[in-house]
Amino acid sequence: MHNGKDGSRSIAVVIVAAGRGERAGYSQEGPKQYRRIGGRAVILHTIERFRRFLPDAHLILVIHADDHDLLDRALSEGGLSRQDVTVTEGGRTRQQSVLAGLKAAAVHQPDLVMIHDAVRPFFDAAMLSRIIAAYDAGAKAILPAMPVTDTLKRGDAQAQVIDTVSRERLYAAQTPQSFAFPAILEGHLAAAAEGRDDFTDDAAIAEWAGFSVSLVEGSPDNVKLTLKRDIEMADARLMPVPLPDVRTGNGYDVHQLEPGEGVTLCGVFIPHDQALKGHSDADVALHALTDALLATCGAGDIGDHFPPSDPQWRGAPSRIFLEHAANIVRKAGGTIMNADISLIAEAPKVGPHRQTMREKLSEILGISLERCSVKATTNEKIGFIGRREGIAAIATATVVYRGDGE
Ligand SMILES: Nc1ccn([C@@H]2O[C@H](COP(=O)(O)OP(=O)(O)OP(=O)(O)O)[C@@H](O)[C@H]2O)c(=O)n1
Numbered sequence: 001m002h003n004g005k006d007g008s009r010s011i012a013v014v015i016v017a018a019g020r021g022e023r024a025g026y027s028q029e030g031p032k033q034y035r036r037i038g039g040r041a042v043i044l045h046t047i048e049r050f051r052r053f054l055p056d057a058h059l060i061l062v063i064h065a066d067d068h069d070l071l072d073r074a075l076s077e078g079g080l081s082r083q084d085v086t087v088t089e090g091g092r093t094r095q096q097s098v099l100a101g102l103k104a105a106a107v108h109q110p111d112l113v114m115i116h117d118a119v120r121p122f123f124d125a126a127m128l129s130r131i132i133a134a135y136d137a138g139a140k141a142i143l144p145a146m147p148v149t150d151t152l153k154r155g156d157a158q159a160q161v162i163d164t165v166s167r168e169r170l171y172a173a174q175t176p177q178s179f180a181f182p183a184i185l186e187g188h189l190a191a192a193a194e195g196r197d198d199f200t201d202d203a204a205i206a207e208w209a210g211f212s213v214s215l216v217e218g219s220p221d222n223v224k225l226t227l228k229r230d231i232e233m234a235d236a237r238l239m240p241v242p243l244p245d246v247r248t249g250n251g252y253d254v255h256q257l258e259p260g261e262g263v264t265l266c267g268v269f270i271p272h273d274q275a276l277k278g279h280s281d282a283d284v285a286l287h288a289l290t291d292a293l294l295a296t297c298g299a300g301d302i303g304d305h306f307p308p309s310d311p312q313w314r315g316a317p318s319r320i321f322l323e324h325a326a327n328i329v330r331k332a333g334g335t336i337m338n339a340d341i342s343l344i345a346e347a348p349k350v351g352p353h354r355q356t357m358r359e360k361l362s363e364i365l366g367i368s369l370e371r372c373s374v375k376a377t378t379n380e381k382i383g384f385i386g387r388r389e390g391i392a393a394i395a396t397a398t399v400v401y402r403g404d405g406e
């Protein structure tokens, strides 16, 4: 960002903040420039942005005579004090307040002055760069503005449409409107000397004084907080987005192998010369995943819900354990995002059955196929798995819980 460090220009920023904010309505926090958005006063956001984007610029704050305490509080909340800014009092109209600010800025004899509404806290560095570039290219009066995008109508006093106004080459004026300092000071003084105090922006004074005013692209975010609703929307915009409540659970299970006719893994029966020993159908994979799901809401483990001592689970298909755990998760406000199982077995080969296993998980859990993963590895003939004495499974489940699911 150009800010005069290179000696090519010096910049002063006049921030007008002396209005009463009548259209925004009464608030205990004071006029709208002192209302809090995202936990800080509007004016503090504006000051902080200028300090960040133009660290060498002089900041002149134009405030109402009644607002000194409000300003001091806002500054101190940002770790600032009057040492960091110049403060002067404004007038009855915005135009008068700007003139007061320009007079205060005269001490610094800046080359370029930016005149900004305190209640436009969302301007960006790119827009300031465009303004400075226009000044460097020789413009003496620079107006950031956005092309009008709505269709425009002219109405009469009875709220009846008279006609449609072409929006071609119509722009909505923003701030900071920026000027060669001596020129705009002279323009303002001349307007005041003629008793004019009806200019709603400074570009209008420049036009009146006969300077050509250059348009630069404004920023769609650089809105003026005018109504109560604008302030509420600005506050909502700055509120931190709550972090999603993502939880991960893991589970592990192992079952012994014995001579038999086949094993059930992930709900799929695979013919084999061994069978898994267990109280239920001994599906290690679904047992591990049941534990992983229960872990995401601190609901204990499979043994708490289906004690091996209970004869009703003898030979039971393990999908009922998994369905039960999934229901517990959903009742607690969870949405199952992903289920991942690793099988550790020397035999049988899992590869040919992986897709069917994934489809089974997808059906039992009621989630899409790509959220279900099954992997397998041997134990390289090492240990009890390597000796084909048992099969183990490790599972991971990811669940997102609603904030109110506590
Ligand atoms: N006498 C005034 C009037 C306005 N302003 C400032 O000019 C900016 C834009 O003005 P506007 O949105 O019209 O603010 P208010 O005059 O405060 O609002 P209202 O017209 O609703 O009372 C604001 O930062 C406001 O504080 C000012 O410094 N002195």
Ligand SMILES: C[C@](O)(CO)[C@H](O)COP(=O)(O)O
Pocket: 094, 117, 172, 173, 174, 175, 200, 201, 202, 224, 226
């Ligand atoms: C200067 C200004 O922000 C340009 O859009 C605007 O004119 C000032 O506010 P007001 O509501 O018109 O007083």
